[in-house]
Amino acid sequence: MAAKLRFNCTNNMAEYQACILGLKMAIDMNVHELFVIGDSDLLVHQVQGELAVKNPKITPYVQHVEKLCKGFHKIVFIHTPRIKNYLADALATIASMIKNPDTDYINLLDLDLKEHSVHCSYVEAEPDGLTWYxxxxxxxxxxxxxxxxxxxxxxxxxxxxxxxxxxxxxxxxxxxxxxxxxxx
Structure with a gap:
């Protein structure tokens, strides 16, 4: 499977999008046991619960992957260094050569993050007349x-x-x- 992301995202977001796409494909194919080999050390360790998620924009991706993982009887995530991930490099090379029609895109996950409060601080004037910054x-x-x-x-x-x-x-x-x- 090759897909294009049509929204601005970080490398970590793209890694999670690819992982989600792969998990959905495996679920659609009725796979019950899955061995996931990933070259994103961060993704593998966050999904396994070994690393905390510090970026709030990544939290929904981790939660979505965890939700999809419940669709398997057994799922194992293994990290392999990028330099040793020959299969991924070969697939990426092939995918970059294929002309995809404009309709084959991965859309941004529709996520709501409404649990965080927003605060505004406005300082009209400092006592000395100078700005605080x-x-x-x-x-x-x-x-x-x-x-x-x-x-x-x-x-x-x-x-x-x-x-x-x-x-x-x-x-x-x-x-x-x-x-x-x-x-x-």
Missing amino acids: LDIKRYLESKNYSEDAMFNQKKSIRRMALNFFLSGEHLYRRTPDLGLLRCC
């Missing part, structure tokens, strides 16, 4: 601190700056779910 922005722009910054303050600014980045004049904060919050 000024020190972070200054550090990212020029690696400089304010003149009166103490050692611990400098250390805090460096640590906080890891979660921010500049794009032109705009400062963005990375959220744990890989979203971006615009600060200015």
Whole structure:
């Protein structure tokens, strides 16, 4: 089976989509015992419960795979390094040579994540009239601190700056779910 994903996704999401497609095919073929060989160490260990799922966007995929696994009497996931996964490389090469009609796509899983609250914090003005993120922005722009910054303050600014980045004049904060919050 070869399929194209027609939505933007991470490599891990694509690995899970492929796994889900394979499991569905096996279920459709009335397979009761399945030996899954995967080259995604993360996927194999997350499905086996050996690694925690840190990215909330991956959680629904893991849950969907676990649900599909219940359709088998026995299912085993084994990790093989990509360099030794000759079969997958051969299939990927063949799949890339085949011209697929535009109708053969894998659609994005329809998932709702409504259990997380969304909060908005809005600061109209700081007591000194400067923005709360000024020190972070200054550090990212020029690696400089304010003149009166103490050692611990400098250390805090460096640590906080890891979660921010500049794009032109705009400062963005990375959220744990890989979203971006615009600060200015």
